[in-house]
Amino acid sequence: MSWGLFENWILPGLWVTVQATVFSALLALVVSFVVGTLRTSRLWIVRFLSGAYFEIFRGASALVVIFWFAYAFPLLFGWQLVPLWAGVLALALTYGAYGSEIVRGSLAAVPEAQREAGIALSFTPMQRLRRIEIPQAWPEMVPPFNNLAIELLKGTSLISVIAVADLAFAGNVIRLSTNESAPVYTLLLVLYFLLAFSITRGMRVVERHAKRGVGKLPEKKSRSGQGDVAPAGGSTNGGGA
Amino acid sequence: MNTPNESNQPSDTGSPADSAGTGRPSAAEALGGGAPGKSRAEGRELIKFQDVTKRFGENTVLDDLCFSVDTGKHVTLIGPSGSGKTTILRLLMTLIKPDEGTITVDGEYLTHEEKNGKLVPAGDAHNRAVRKKIGMVFQQFNLFPNMKVLRNVTEAPVHVLGMDKDEAAERARGLIELVGLTEHLDKYPTQLSGGQQQRVAIARALAMRPQVLLLDEVTSALDPELVAGVLDVLRDIAHSTDITMVCVTHEMSFARDISDRVLMFDQGKIIESGSPDKIFNDPDNDRTREFLSSVH
Numbered sequence: 001m002s003w004g005l006f007e008n009w010i011l012p013g014l015w016v017t018v019q020a021t022v023f024s025a026l027l028a029l030v031v032s033f034v035v036g037t038l039r040t041s042r043l044w045i046v047r048f049l050s051g052a053y054f055e056i057f058r059g060a061s062a063l064v065v066i067f068w069f070a071y072a073f074p075l076l077f078g079w080q081l082v083p084l085w086a087g088v089l090a091l092a093l094t095y096g097a098y099g100s101e102i103v104r105g106s107l108a109a110v111p112e113a114q115r116e117a118g119i120a121l122s123f124t125p126m127q128r129l130r131r132i133e134i135p136q137a138w139p140e141m142v143p144p145f146n147n148l149a150i151e152l153l154k155g156t157s158l159i160s161v162i163a164v165a166d167l168a169f170a171g172n173v174i175r176l177s178t179n180e181s182a183p184v185y186t187l188l189l190v191l192y193f194l195l196a197f198s199i200t201r202g203m204r205v206v207e208r209h210a211k212r213g214v215g216k217l218p219e220k221k222s223r224s225g226q227g228d229v230a231p232a233g234g235s236t237n238g239g240g241a
Numbered sequence: 242m243n244t245p246n247e248s249n250q251p252s253d254t255g256s257p258a259d260s261a262g263t264g265r266p267s268a269a270e271a272l273g274g275g276a277p278g279k280s281r282a283e284g285r286e287l288i289k290f291q292d293v294t295k296r297f298g299e300n301t302v303l304d305d306l307c308f309s310v311d312t313g314k315h316v317t318l319i320g321p322s323g324s325g326k327t328t329i330l331r332l333l334m335t336l337i338k339p340d341e342g343t344i345t346v347d348g349e350y351l352t353h354e355e356k357n358g359k360l361v362p363a364g365d366a367h368n369r370a371v372r373k374k375i376g377m378v379f380q381q382f383n384l385f386p387n388m389k390v391l392r393n394v395t396e397a398p399v400h401v402l403g404m405d406k407d408e409a410a411e412r413a414r415g416l417i418e419l420v421g422l423t424e425h426l427d428k429y430p431t432q433l434s435g436g437q438q439q440r441v442a443i444a445r446a447l448a449m450r451p452q453v454l455l456l457d458e459v460t461s462a463l464d465p466e467l468v469a470g471v472l473d474v475l476r477d478i479a480h481s482t483d484i485t486m487v488c489v490t491h492e493m494s495f496a497r498d499i500s501d502r503v504l505m506f507d508q509g510k511i512i513e514s515g516s517p518d519k520i521f522n523d524p525d526n527d528r529t530r531e532f533l534s535s536v537h
Binding site for chain 2: 113114116117119120121122123124125127131132135136213214215216
């Protein structure tokens with residue numbers, strides 16, 4: 001495989017994969033939060049509709065959804081999407097369904113007492129969600145979102161089937177023109193791994209920041225020893241004892 | 242073994258170390274000009290339960306309950322666990338709804354509203370409006386772990402009452418000083434002890450300028466040595482403000498200290514009510530006597 005092929009196919013393909021991942025991840029995040037919070041609604045019809053969305057898109061093959069947006073959507077609505085965007089939309093809707101389950105589960109794990117404290121202070125349901133429940137659920141969401149983001153990155157290779165020139169598409173082109181299967185696909189494996197690894201590193205920073213936002217400091221490992229003693233035995237509460 | 246008279250132990254009334262001699266503001270000062278109950282219409286019924294029944298499944302927790310609390314008064318509910326005391330506070334906070342009967346706060350229906358002359362179950366907006374008159378301190382503090390101490394206290398005044406941010410922060414600082422935690426303003430709740438968290442929770446409830454403060458076994462979850470500091474703050478508030486209090490507690494000496502009236506509950510009914518002197522020294526009801534001897 002020559003430098004020319006690498007420069008003309010692999011590098012642009014890498015860039016397309018990064019774009020597809022970032023765009024569909026952002027859109028999937030929006031879908032996750034909207035559908036996930038709707039699934040905790042008090043109204044059964046809202047829960048039903050958002051639950052139906054979740055079941056349908058979880059059960060649908062991402063590949064078929066991609067084909068549907070690329071080929072069925074223009075026929076049905078008379079409007080052709082740019083292939084990259086058809087792919088991004090299909091991936092976001094599919095992975096957003098999985099993400100909504102992460103959001104719903106994390107919200108459900110926020111203690112009931114927090115909701116009651118919010119009611120006691122007369123917050124509206126929307127304010128409770130935004131100021132109390134989501135901020136507390138967020139640190140719990142980050143690790144599963146990391147998983148999902150990596151799944152999504154690997155899922156972007158599916159959009160090569162609708163002729164989006166991503167990394168997987170570039171690999172196929174090079175293999176067809178040079179017949180060098182082993183080096184090409186080994187290179188792709190390494191590149192996908194490096195992308196996935198950088199997602200994990202990035203998410204770890206997000207997670208640490210999120211934990212700090214609820215007063216948990218994971219980096220201080222000695223805390224369990226002193227943390228319990230200092231406030232209780234300190235000057236502030238020396239009552240009787 | 243103590244009679245209630247002798248239970249005023251020093252260990253129970255000692256001030257928290259950090260508030261001694263620091264010249265912290267009085268509760269009345271910290272609550273500011275718009276302190277609750279400024280009109281002090283004594284004798285006016287602020288809270289009224291009328292024929293309230295609450296069941297959980299087969300279990301009748303409150304049985305056709307009628308009682309009222311006048312403005313500015315401090316009422317303590319005592320009784321064995323499961324007698325319905327906490328249920329009363331949860332009804333007042335609209336965390337649960339009565340099965341029968343009505344509750345009014347300051348003349349307005351709670352969990353009901355009048356439409357075309359008929360009483361119908363209230364919508365969320367109506368409940369929120371009435372609820373603003375009521376503040377609650379929970380057994381488990383329930384501070385918001387995602388906010389530092391100061392923001393725990395300012396969040397609701399800013400976003401619910403629409404108070405100016407700086408004004409809310411200034412008032413919050415006063416209240417946090419009142420509860421003796423000024424040096425902890427910038428900490429998260431997880432970095433505080435239980436007693437400190439509970440004092441922040443008291444400041445948070447007061448920041449909403451409620452007319453009524455509900456105290457739900459506020460010291461039950463605390464280590465014994467942290468109880469005094471919390472009760473001290475509450476005594477200060479009870480003695481120096483006009484705020485109406487409804488209090489569920491097992492701290493009998495505290496109840497005796499702050500109460501105008503004590504209601505003894507058993508099996509969802511008030512079996513005896515009267516002044517703390519009467520209830521603690523010379524109760525009429527055998528069940529009351531039995532209960533009091535079991536907690537002392």
